[in-house]
Amino acid sequence: MTELKPGPEPLAPEPGPPVLGSWKRIYGLVLGMLLLDILLFYAFGRIFS
Amino acid sequence: MSRLDWLILGASLAFIVLVGLWKGRQRKDSEAYMLSNRDMRWYTICLSIMATQASAITFLSTPGQAYADGMRFVQFYLGLPLAMVVLSVTAVPIFHRLKVYTAYEYLEGRFDLKTRTLAATLFLIQRGLAVGLTVYAPALVLSVLLGWNIHFDIILVGTLVMIYTVTGGTKAVSWAQSYQMLIITTGMVVAGVMVIRQLPPHVSFGDALHVAGGLGRLNAIDTTFDLTNRYNLWSGLIGGFFLALSYFGTDQSQVQRYLTGSSVAQSRLGLLANGLFKVPMQFLILLLGAMVFVFYQFTAPPVFFNPSAVKLAKAGPDAAVYLQAEAAFAAASQDRIQRVQDYVAARHAGDPGREAAAKAAMQAAEAKAASIRAEAVAVVRKADPSTRGNDTNYVFLSYVLKSLPPGLIGLVLAAVFAASMSSMSAEINALGTTTVVDIWRRLLGHTDPKKEVWVSRLATLAWGCFALLFAEYASRLGSLVEAVNILGSLFYGTILGIFLVAFYVKRVKGGAAFYAALVAEAAVLCCFFFTKLSFLWYNVVGCLVVVVFSLIFNAILPRVPDAAPASPDLPSASPQA
Structure with a gap:
């Protein structure tokens, strides 16, 4: 009789971030800030040139 | 200090x-x-x-x-x-x-x-x-x-x-x-x-x-x-x-x-x-x-911010050219200071026509100072090629x-x-x-x-x-x-x-x-x-x-069968591991 062996241990669910609730929200914040930086820097150069 | x-x-x-x-x-x-x-x-x-x-x-x-x-x-x-x-x-x-x-x-x-x-x-x-x-x-x-x-x-x-x-x-x-x-x-x-x-x-x-x-x-x-x-x-x-x-x-x-x-x-x-x-x-x-x-723009800067390179330029064969450029740059800087002051005054006056004219004069003064500086930099570069005519590393320090x-x-x-x-x-x-x-x-x-x-x-x-x-x-x-x-x-x-x-x-x-x-x-x-x-x-x-x-x-390339990693403490790794 073949002995049944346990399968590979399932991966633990990814822990959430300690702030802002979800990783997607944090990624969005970082990318949104980048977009804002580019727009502000562009406007900054145009306004004061 | x-x-x-x-x-x-x-x-x-x-x-x-x-x-x-x-x-x-x-x-x-x-x-x-x-x-x-x-x-x-x-x-x-x-x-x-x-x-x-x-x-x-x-x-x-x-x-x-x-x-x-x-x-x-x-x-x-x-x-x-x-x-x-x-x-x-x-x-x-x-x-x-x-x-x-x-x-x-x-x-x-x-x-x-x-x-x-x-x-x-x-x-x-x-x-x-x-x-x-x-x-x-x-x-x-x-x-x-x-x-x-x-x-x-x-x-x-x-x-x-x-x-x-x-x-x-x-x-x-x-x-x-x-x-x-x-x-x-x-x-x-x-x-x-x-x-x-x-x-x-x-x-x-x-x-x-x-x-x-x-x-x-x-x-x-x-x-x-x-x-x-x-x-x-x-x-x-x-x-x-x-x-x-x-x-x-x-x-x-x-x-x-x-x-x-x-x-x-x-x-x-x-x-x-x-x-x-x-x-x-x-x-x-x-x-x-x-x-x-x-x-x-309100205080005359040195023509080149690296003092050791300036020293070499002043001791080199083109010292006269450098000194002439330095004097011309000092005069151009004074003129630029005046033009910048005029531009600020024009801005405060709120007259767009005057402001535009003052701005053009300021830009012209800056272009003139920059071209004189370029002459001095060429002498510095010849006297000290290691600088490549670049003094950016010295600007902030000089100010401080x-x-x-x-x-x-x-x-x-x-x-x-x-x-x-x-x-x-x-x-x-x-x-x-x-x-x-x-x-x-x-x-x-x-x-x-x-x-x-x-x-x-x-x-x-x-x-x-x-x-x-x-x-x-x-x-x-x-x-x-x-x-x-x-x-x-x-x-x-x-x-x-x-x-x-x-x-x-x-x-x-x-x-x-x-x-x-x-x-x-x-x-x-x-x-x-x-x-x-x-x-x-x-x-x-x-x-x-x-x-x-x-x-x-x-x-x-011919395929080689996968081997277990030789490092005793290292598991076989993939992103899905």
């Missing part, structure tokens, strides 16, 4: 060394010494990452670049936040799951030993050379400031760093970096406030921005697509993305910072916070440089030394030293770790854990000494900040390509990735020697060549 300056500078340096020694005490095993027992929180990781990247070069050259060339250098950093997100999603969970000490350990499980060794060796060469430049920058500060022997300066800075890095390892480095960032931030904020306060009373911050913008120093974003232009939006977003991906994802001096995180979440947050704050921080440092430029009050000079110099020490400590820490983990432990087969901490200390010490020797040659390079970036770009693309194939192209095996990496490195070197391609694109070229050729080689 006053006694107060010396006191602040000395106290700051002593404080950094003591913090490092205290936090790094009792590091008894390799994991504690190399990875601080993986107990760091995200804010310490973020500060450590920022301090590692922001060397003294950043604070010496960047304001000078804004002074000479405007703020377009900020575009260089625009790819960084994108890279932080990608690394947080991919590399961080993999490295954490495998509990690696170095990024290159992962490559053995995924490919083979020779690919791991190739990547580790490229890192040791590239970072080993670059750390010499990190030491050179503050030595330059002291030699210009006090006329000290530059060799003595290099040894002093290197010794302070090695005291706490060699004894305390990664924990000492990370904690010292947190306080170094505090000193750096304070120093730069104080310098920024002072330069604005030292403008004439009737010149507001808004006026200063209009003067800087009118003279082409606030051109932060350039949307034209040009492969030979180093800094535009596209080279920054694409080339900068690949460079940041390589630097933060495959350079052990950065990877080791977030490997110390107590969890995946802490490491990720550390990286993402860096992505959030880095671009605004660089913008503010460049703005500081633009304000120094405005300061020198001549214009800041006692106490604040010491504070800003402490910030420059702190920046240099933080980068050097992280770099020799990572070089020592890679030497022990990827060479001593893996290649040479030493497995005695009792010896490993001491071997790590010796390796860190050896790399520190090598850095000091290499620093002697740094003065022969041009603008320091670009030199470091160019050096990095020669290797980063290839290393990144190896990691991208490892993460995403599962069917490619070790031999194919290894030979593709060799082809990619040859391609990057060809670009460097035989083309005018801007260096930011080397990362793209190196990376793409590795990916494409690894697929080709994988199809044509």
